[in-house]
Structure formats: structure tokens, C-alpha cells
Amino acid sequence: MNDKLYNILLFVAALIMPVVCGGVVYALVTDAYEAFEHFGFFKFLTSSEWSYTEGSEQYGALPFITGTLMTTLLALIFCIPFSLPVALFVGEYFKGTRIAAILSTVTDLLAGIPSIIYGLWGFYTLRPLIMALNISPQGSGILTASLVLAIMIVPYAASLSAEFIKMVPNDLKEGAYSLGATRAEVIRKVVFPVAGSGIFSSYILAIGRALGETMTVTMLIGNTNNIPDSITSTGNSMASIIANQFGEADDLRLSSLIAIGLILFMITAFINMIGKIMIKRARIA
Amino acid sequence: MDKLKIRNRLAKDKALKWGVCLLAALTAIPLFAILGEVFWRGYDQLSWSFLTEPTPTAYKAMKAIEAGEPIPGGIANGIIGTMLMLGMAAVVAVPIGILCGAFLAENPKNRFAQTVSYLTDLLQGTPSVIIGIVVYIWVVVPMKGYSAIAGSVALFVMMLPLIIRSTEETLKILPASLKEAGLALGGNRARVMLKVQLPAAFGGIFTGILLAISRVIGETAPLMFTALGCSFIRFAVDKPISAVPLLIWEFFNDPNLQELIWGASLFLLLFVLTLNLTAKYLAKRWNQ
Numbered sequence: 001m002n003d004k005l006y007n008i009l010l011f012v013a014a015l016i017m018p019v020v021c022g023g024v025v026y027a028l029v030t031d032a033y034e035a036f037e038h039f040g041f042f043k044f045l046t047s048s049e050w051s052y053t054e055g056s057e058q059y060g061a062l063p064f065i066t067g068t069l070m071t072t073l074l075a076l077i078f079c080i081p082f083s084l085p086v087a088l089f090v091g092e093y094f095k096g097t098r099i100a101a102i103l104s105t106v107t108d109l110l111a112g113i114p115s116i117i118y119g120l121w122g123f124y125t126l127r128p129l130i131m132a133l134n135i136s137p138q139g140s141g142i143l144t145a146s147l148v149l150a151i152m153i154v155p156y157a158a159s160l161s162a163e164f165i166k167m168v169p170n171d172l173k174e175g176a177y178s179l180g181a182t183r184a185e186v187i188r189k190v191v192f193p194v195a196g197s198g199i200f201s202s203y204i205l206a207i208g209r210a211l212g213e214t215m216t217v218t219m220l221i222g223n224t225n226n227i228p229d230s231i232t233s234t235g236n237s238m239a240s241i242i243a244n245q246f247g248e249a250d251d252l253r254l255s256s257l258i259a260i261g262l263i264l265f266m267i268t269a270f271i272n273m274i275g276k277i278m279i280k281r282a283r284i285a
Numbered sequence: 286m287d288k289l290k291i292r293n294r295l296a297k298d299k300a301l302k303w304g305v306c307l308l309a310a311l312t313a314i315p316l317f318a319i320l321g322e323v324f325w326r327g328y329d330q331l332s333w334s335f336l337t338e339p340t341p342t343a344y345k346a347m348k349a350i351e352a353g354e355p356i357p358g359g360i361a362n363g364i365i366g367t368m369l370m371l372g373m374a375a376v377v378a379v380p381i382g383i384l385c386g387a388f389l390a391e392n393p394k395n396r397f398a399q400t401v402s403y404l405t406d407l408l409q410g411t412p413s414v415i416i417g418i419v420v421y422i423w424v425v426v427p428m429k430g431y432s433a434i435a436g437s438v439a440l441f442v443m444m445l446p447l448i449i450r451s452t453e454e455t456l457k458i459l460p461a462s463l464k465e466a467g468l469a470l471g472g473n474r475a476r477v478m479l480k481v482q483l484p485a486a487f488g489g490i491f492t493g494i495l496l497a498i499s500r501v502i503g504e505t506a507p508l509m510f511t512a513l514g515c516s517f518i519r520f521a522v523d524k525p526i527s528a529v530p531l532l533i534w535e536f537f538n539d540p541n542l543q544e545l546i547w548g549a550s551l552f553l554l555l556f557v558l559t560l561n562l563t564a565k566y567l568a569k570r571w572n573q
Contacts, residue, residue, distance in 0.1 A: 006475035010391060013384030017404040017449075020442060024411070027422040085308035093305060105565065106313045112561040113319060114503020116530050117550050120537065121319045151315045158312075182298035205410075212412020214506040219537070239414045243506050246418065261418045265411060272410035 024265070032259035035059065038252060044259060050225040050241075052253050059256035061263060063227045067235040068264070070228060071146045071217060072210045078150035079157055079206065086158040087199070091165030092191060093183075104159065111155035119219030122148040127220065136232035138222060143231045145220040149210050157206040164198025164282060165191055201278035208272040212264060214239040238264040323550050330548030335359035339517045340532060346541040356542070360549045362518045363532040369520065370433055370512060370528060371498060374440035379494060382445050386452025386490075387478060393457075402453075409446035416442050417507030425511060433526040436512030443504065444497045451493020455486040488571030492564045499560035503553055505530040529553050 001009075036044060039059065047060025086107060094100040126147060127139035135143065168191050176186045192199070222234025223244055236244070238260050246257050334357075341349070341358035349356045385401070392398040416439050424435040463485060467477035483490070508514075513525040514535060533549045536542040 001473070001475040003474050006473070006478070009475075010384055010388035011397075013381055014388040014398070014401045016381055016385060016445070017401045017408070020445070021404045021408055023423065024408070024415075024419045027419045028415070031422055082308055082312045085305040086312050088305045089309035093302065103309060103313065105562075106316050108565065109558060109561060110312075110316050112499060112557055113316075114505070114530060114553060114557060116503065116505045116533050116537075117319065117323065117554055120533070120546060120550060121315075121322060123537075125318065125322060154312055182294050184298040184301040185294070187301070208410050212414065214412065214414040215534070218506075239412055239506070242414050242418065243509065246421075246510055258418055258422075261415050265415050268410055268412055269407055272406065276406055 028258060028262040028265060031255060032262045034255035035252065035259040038255075044256070045263070048227050057252050059253065061238070061256075061260050063225055064236050064238040064241045064260055065263070066227050067142065067221065068211060068237040068239070068267075070142050070231065070235070071149055071221065071237055072207055074142065074146035074231060075149035075153060075210045076203065076207060078147060079153050080203070082150075083154045083157040083161065083206075084199075086154065087161035087165055088187065090158070091162035092168075092187060095166060104162070107155040107158055110151065111159075115152065115213060115215040116219075118148050118152055119216040122216060122220045138234065140220050140222040141232050141234045142221060142228050145217045145237075146231075148216050148220060149213055152213065152216065153206040153210050156209055157202050160202030160205065160279075161195070161199040164195040164202070167198075168194045195282075197278060198282035201275050201282055204271060204275035204278060208268050208275060211268050211271065212239055214243050218243045320554070323547060323554050327547030327549075327551030330355075330545065331551060332359075335548050336364065336552070337361050340527070340535075340542070340545075342516065343539055343541040346544075350541065350544075356544050358545075360529060360532050360545070360552065362515060362527045363529040363549070364552075365518055365520070366433065366436075366512065366515070366526040366531075367502060367528040369522070369526065370437040370440055370508075371502060373433070373437035373522070374444055374501075375494070375498065378441045378444040378448055378497075382448030383452050383483075383490060385445075386449045387456060387483075389449065389453040390456035391474075391478075405446045405449050408442070409450070413439075413443060413504050414506040417510040420507065421510040428523070430523075431511060431513035431525040433512060433522045433524065436508050436526065436528065437522075439507040439511045440501050440504070443501045443507070447497035447500060448490075448493055451496070452486070452490050455489030455493070456482060458489075459485055488567060492568045492571065495560050495564040495567070499557050499564065502560075503530050503557055505534050509534070529556075 039047065044059070044061055045065070046062055047058070048062040049058035049060050050063060051058050086103065090100045090104050094103075122144060123140075127144055130136060130144055131139040172190050172194065173186050176190050181189065217237045218240040221236060221240055223236055223240065224234040225236055225241070228235035242257050242261055242264075245253065249257055336359055338357070338359040339362040340360065341356060345358070346356045385405075389398050389402055389405075420435055420439040420442065424438050425431055428435070459482060463481060464477055467481040468474070472480065508528050508531050512528055512531065514531045515525045515527045519526055529549060530553060533546060533553065536546045536549060
């Protein structure tokens with residue numbers, strides 16, 4: 001095979017990505033169009049009605065956008081106090097040692113557990129615990145879903161942050177040590193400022209993962225179509241309303257669900273793009 | 286005064302260190318809690334018949350529960366469905382993914398390659414439930430029904446970016462001298478790629494494929510809208526078919542079948558974690 005043919009072959013193979021991604025966007029936009037046309041784009045985004053009584057069907061995405069944002073934000077808050085220590089443990093305190101390798105294997109395995117099994121664990125272990133502690137009567141809800149979601153995103157945030165913490169140049173740290181700084185001070189005054197943008201971007205990517213997580217949230221959020229009024233109340237996320245109702249929906253409801261899918265797609269694409277750009281910058285710096 | 290200050294700083298240093306160790310150790314708990322629960326509740330269900338018999342009907346399961354017997358049947362329909370769909374997806378995704386990854390590695394500065402690279406990130410970050418919707422629109426609607434083909438298209442779309450990335454990254458870290466030596470010996474680029482670069486990168490690419498499989502094998506949401514599920518063993522590609530994660534979801538929703546959740550979960554978990562650990566081990570050996 002000569003070089004020209006080889007180049008063409010590779011080029012044709014690479015065309016698969018524009019074709020698939022174009023196909024994804026095209027399919028979502030054309031099938032979501034009916035809902036947007038019927039309700040109006042902004043009305044759809046801001047309406048909190050979700051009723052499928054024949055004749056007076058009314059669909060709006062606001063409860064699910066709220067549910068997604070609440071679970072994601074809470075998951076992020078719960079995740080930081082664990083992922084940051086893991087990153088420091090692996091990337092600074094025990095850098096390159098066996099125990100650090102063991103901890104990163106543990107977090108890798110956590111990342112490998114399928115989300116439906118996280119959902120089962122949340123449902124059969126965490127939910128009864130939450131009921132027993134009298135936090136919420138039904139056990140499922142935003143809080144339960146966020147707690148499990150937090151465990152699921154710890155590995156992503158931790159492994160990427162650790163990578164940036166590892167890259168902090170030794171001479172900078174040694175400089176601070178020679179001035180008499182303790183390790184805690186080195187971490188606060190040298191490691192965090194240097195690795196900060198990288199660590200930040202790893203949390204952005206973790207958010208990107210949490211936004212679209214489906215099965216765990218579906219099994220734990222309680223599946224009610226109202227705007228959640230507190231963190232212990234039930235709700236639905238964008239992904240979980242799709243998982244719950246897509247199979248039984250048709251016509252306008254199907255189109256509305258696809259529209260929610262399109263909005264979710266746009267949000268995750270945007271968040272991931274920002275995260276990737278920041279990571280690229282942090283790697284060069 | 287100074288002494289007190291220093292003591293204070295040292296105490297803070299120690300507190301941070303122990304805090305980090307404690308919280309990092311706590312992070313390992315969920316892994317063992319989940320593994321423990323699934324093993325504990327699932328190990329006595331795993332048996333030969335569990336792996337070779339299809340799912341019982343809810344009626345049969347109810348009868349068995351009433352009689353106080355263990356629920357008959359197993360998850361063979363799911364195992365076969367998973368294997369069939371994964372196989373079909375991998376047969377297409379592996380060659381295309383490797384070629385596409387090779388394209389990215391060979392043309393790092395090219396405008397089109399950068400677009401492809403960006404789109405790979407985009408697809409990799411797309412929530413799997415959206416892939417499910419899209420494949421429903423692509424395949425299920427025109428074929429007028431759920432099918433194993435639709436399920437495997439969904440798995441294909443999810444595997445593709447993972448394979449592209451791992452191929453690209455592995456090829457990029459090969460020493461340039463390897464390729465140059467091949468070219469200097471008179472091989473053209475295709476020959477050097479096929480006979481020198483790909484064999485040298487085999488370990489990394491293979492690891493990437495294993496990880497891609499382990500990533501998509503537990504996916505549930507996209508299969509709900511494409512493969513749907515089926516309660517008996519079937520090899521037809523144009524009909525609805527089951528998969529192990531779909532069965533877990535079915536068992537979860539059917540009070541009569543709840544006993545079967547843990548055996549199926551244990552099977553899935555063992556499979557995924559073995560793949561993961563194997564991949565990690567191979568990657569380590571390959572790096573040496």
C-alpha cells in the first residue's frame with residue numbers, strides 16, 4: 001500500500017467522528033423540534049408543568065434542570081473533602097510509594113463499578129440508613145442520590161488532581177522548605193497555587209460526569225416531577241426523567257424528553273469543553 | 286512566644302497530614318462496602334444453573350417463593366445478549382478506532398485531526414442515556430422495533446472514543462526513532478505502521494480495548510431504549526435481546542424476582558473488576 005492510499009484510508013476512518021457526532025446532534029435537534037415549536041424554547045426551559053393528561057399536555061424542563069443542578073452541586077460539595085485528600089495522599093505525601101499505588105488502584109476500581117450497582121447499594125444500604133437517621137421519611141431523594149453520586153465522581157476528580165499535584169516542580173517545594181516552611185505550608189503556599197488551575201479543571205470534568213449520570217440517580221432520587229424544595233425532598237434529574245419515561249412516551253412527550261436530552265447534551269458538552277481547555281492550559285503552564 | 290508559634294505551626298502540619306491520611310482511607314470504604322454487600326448477598330446464588338438457564342417468569346418465581354424454594358433459572362439470556370452485542374460492537378469499533386487513532390497520531394498538527402480529536406472528547410463526555418436516545422432515533426425507529434443491532438450500535442458509539450484515545454496516546458509515546466528506523470529501512474508509512482508501530486503499541490491498545498469493554502459492559506440506560514430485554518435465550522440480531530445490566534434493572538423493578546438481583550450483580554461486578562485489574566496489570570507490564 002503506498003503512502004497516498006494509506007493517508008486516504010486513515011482519513012476515511014477519521015471521518016467516522018464527524019459523522020457520528022453530526023448524527024447525534026442532527027437526531028436530537030430534529031426530534032426535539034416538535035416540543036420546542038409547541039411550547040417555545042424559553043417557555044420549555046422555564047415551565048415547571050409536567051402533565052400528560054390527554055388534551056392538555058404540558059411539558060417543561062425546569063424541575064429536571066433544577067434536580068440535575070442540585071444533585072450535581074451537592075455531589076461536588078460532598079466529593080471535595082475526600083477527593084482532595086486522596087489527591088494529596090497519592091500526589092504529595094506518599095508520591096511514588098506502594099501505598100499510594102494501592103490507593104489509586106482502589107479509586108480506579110471505584111470508577112469501574114457500573115452505575116446500576118451503585119444504585120443498588122444506595123437503595124439497599126444507604127436509603128435505609130437515611131430513613132433510620134430520620135433525615136427523610138422516604139429515604140430516597142436529592143440528598144441520597146447526591147451522596148452516591150459523590151462517591152462515583154471521587155475517582156475522576158482525585159486521579160486527575162493527583163496528576164497535577166505530582167507535576168509541581170520539586171525545586172519550588174525545596175525552596176520553601178529551605179526557608180523553614182512546614183509541609184502543610186508548602187502545600188498551601190506552593191502546591192495549591194501551582195497546581196490550582198489543574199485541580200480546578202479536574203473538578204469541572206467531575207461535574208461533567210455527574211450531570212449525565214443516569215441509573216444511580218434514577219434509582220435514588222424518588223422520581224417526582226416537581227421542583228425539589230429542599231435537599232431531602234424527592235425530584236427527578238434530566239437523565240432520570242428520560243430513563244423513567246422514555247420507554248412509555250410517544251408524540252409530544254417523547255419529543256419533550258428528547259428536548260431535555262438535547263439540553264443535557266449541550267450542558268455537558270459545554271462543561272466538558274471548558275474543562276478540557278483549562279486542562280490543556282494547566283498542562284502547558 | 287516564638288516557641289509557641291513554631292509549636293502551633295508544627296501542630297497544624299501534623300493535623301493536615303493525619304487529616305489527609307484519615308480522609309483518604311475513608312474513601313476506600315465505599316469500595317469494600319459495595320464489594321462486601323454484593324458478595325455477601327450474591328455468592329450463594331451463583332451456580333452453574335444460574336449461568337446457563339434463562340430468567341424465570343414472574344409467575345414461576347412467585348410459585349417458588351410461595352413453596353419456600355430458591356427461584357429457578359438464571360441469567361443466561363442476559364449473558365448471551367451482552368456477549369453478542371459486545372462482540373458485534375467490538376468487531377466494528379476496534380478496527381475503526383485503531384485507524385482513527387492512528388490518523389490522530391500521524392497528523393497531530395492537522396486542522397481536521399484537531400477537530401476529530403475535539404469531537405472524540407465530546408462523544409466520550411456525552412452521557413450514555415443520550416447515546417441511548419440517539420440510537421433509538423437512528424436504529425429503533427427505522428427498523429420499527431427494538432433489536433440487538435440497536436443495542437450494539439449504542440455500545441459501539443460508547444466504545445469508539447475510548448479506543449481512539451488509547452490508540453492515539455499509545456502511538457504517540459512510542460519513540461520517534463522506531464518509526465524513523467522503519468522508514469530508513471525502506472518501508473513505506475503503511476508498512477511501518479503495520480509491522481513496526483502497531484506491534485510495538487499492541488500492549489497499550491489491547492489494554493485500551495479491555496478498559497473500553499469494561500466501561501460499556503455495565504451500561505444500562507442506553508440498552509433500555511435499544512435492546513429492551515427479552516426473557517429467553519435468543520441469537521437473532523433483529524429482535525429485542527437481554528443483557529446482564531438490563532436483567533438487574535428488571536429484577537430491581539419486579540418484586541417477585543428481587544432475589545436474583547445479587548447473583549446477577551455479583552457476576553457483572555466480578556467480570557468488570559477482573560477486566561479492569563487485568564488491563565491495569567497488562568499496562569504496568571507493558572510499561573516496563
